[in-house]
Structure formats: C-alpha cells, structure tokens
Amino acid sequence: MTQSVLQSIAATDLPERGQELAGGIFVARYWLNDQERALVLMPDELEGAWGEYGVKIPGADSYSDGEANTRAMAEAGCEIAIKALELGAHIPSCLEGQLVMAAKAEGLVTLREDRYHWLSTQFSAYYAYGMAFEDGWLFNLGKLSERFVRPVRSLPIQ
Template identity: 30%
Template sequence: MSAIVKALPVTPISAIGKAYGGGFVTGVTVENGQRYLNITAGAAHELKGAWGARGVIIEGAGSFTDSRSNTESMAAAGSELAQKVLALEIDGHTDWAIPARDVQELQYRHLKPTSEENYCWGRDGDNPNSLPIGLLYTAELPAQTMLPAFQDDGAEAFSSSWYWSSTQRSANYAFTMDFDDGYQFYDDKDNELRVRPVRRELIID
C-alpha cells in the first residue's frame, strides 16, 4: 500500500468525494492504532450477487474494518462475488474489496444519495472505528450528500437499495446496509445484493 501524501489532513472531511486512488475519498478508519484512508470505486464498477453459501462459517470474514481480509476469506471459500471484486483493476489499482461493515457506514454517512429520513434503530450509525467516531444516526443526520455526482440520479450515486458488506454475522447471514435510509441489518448470504468496491491506503505522518 502506498502512503497518503502529507497534504491530506488526518480527517480529510474537505476531501470527501474527491477523485483519488482509482475512486473517491470516503473517510478514515482506525485499525490496530493505524489510520487508513478508504476509497470507494465509481458506480461503473458496482457488482451484484450472492455473498456466499448459507450455513457455513467463513473464518477470517468477521472484521468490521479490514475489507480486503474479509473479501479474500470469502473468495477462498468459493464466493463468486468476492472473486469478481478481487479481480478488479481500476486505474492500475488491484487491491479492491467488498467494504467491511464500518467502512460501508462511511460510504453512507458521507455519500448518502437520498433526502429520506434516516432509519434510527439499534446500532445504525454507531462507528467506533471511524475518525471521527461515528455517532448514532438521527432522522436528519447524515443528510443527503452535497456532492451532485453522488446525489440521486448522479453519475456516481449509490442505488436506493441494499448493499452487501464483507462482514459476516453468522453461518447464515452477513451485514448489509440500505442506502435509501441507512438501515444497517443483515441478510441471507445466498440473496443477491449490490456491492460498491473499496480499497484503502495507510496514512503515514
């Protein structure tokens, strides 16, 4: 992984949505004391498919932050969707992955396509692994993104539908998110949902 240029601030809120590293800046997560800049692929690289087989626990697919490790574990267990994501090459970058649960939350928080009220239940929006730490959603926050390209019908907008994360919930389920209203839940692994790939880069001071 290449280091982020020092010109990017620790929390690059002003850079959210800017083209970088084969996609668009999404936000920062923290893992084992290290900070990572997460980058979301453009809409042209969305995929759709089943997460994997029901009834099977996949070792190594439980991280809330390490999208790549989760996706590699899924692919090794036979997930065609994960294999397709790992095969992506965008602007010379080949380290794409299905976003882990807390990486996916950043996609919604910063790139929310709709003006719908947020679904406020359970842990929706709570993200202890982001920088700054994500708080529980309210009906109004996060608001629709100010970035025209990611708003409804924009060229890079998320669909107002469910997306897979790469974070496994159990033998039968994996975590999902509804990009219409931010509802964070889980679904049967053999259902076909959308995926918006991500990659990350280590931030070095």
C-alpha cells in the first residue's frame, strides 16, 4: 500500500537544504522533464538485487528520471523497486545519486560507506549503475548482486 505523501511544494515553503521535508531530508533543487523539483533523501534503507542478469528492462535506462526507472523495474518484478514505490519514493537515477552525493560531501546527510548502493539507471541487460557513497564513484554492477538502496522523493516545485 502506498503511503500518502506530499505531492508538490511551493517554492516559498522549501526549507534550507539539509532540513526535514516530506518525511526525509531536502538535498537539492533540480530540473527534470521541464519541471523544477525538490529532491528528498528518505531515511529508509532497502537491500536486494536490481533485477535479472541478462534481462534488459524497457524504460529503466534514464540517466535523470529515477521514478520512471523505478516504475519500469517494479513492473518487471524487482522487489527493491516495489518496496521503494510502496514508501511513496523511488530508487535514485544516476543524476539523483550524484545530487545525494553532493549533499553528503557538504555534510547535509549521512550515508553508509561500507557497501555500494544501487541506482535505478540500467546500463545493459547485465549491469546497472551503482554508487559508492564513500567517494562518489559510479560503477556498473551485475544486476543479481545484493546492494543497498536509499530511496528518494522528487517533488514538483510550484
């Protein structure tokens, strides 16, 4: 069951970066599909495989739109994507992961550094992107590997 969550926010109601917003921490303003948005890092930590090794998921290869990627992953049966959507959130795309890393580098959020985290951007039928939040490196990782996910919310700014 999807939780009821804030659907959008007025620009005048945005808190400072690093402050609470919509059940998480506000990390960045950014543009996605011609809409300015607020990126919120959720406190939840999920773990699981990205998908089936050797299976390319149509619609899960956007570098910037993590929600679209996550929805495609969920439709293909990916458990971590389904769990993220149930939280009213999604798995960050490569772009959104880099924005989260920038917030970490500025001391606005704390992230686990001991394991790679999945991003929702698919690289190929065999690999998807992951990020090391210790240093911000992007990697292509085998889809069957168990990795962490820190879901995010992306709210349109009115």
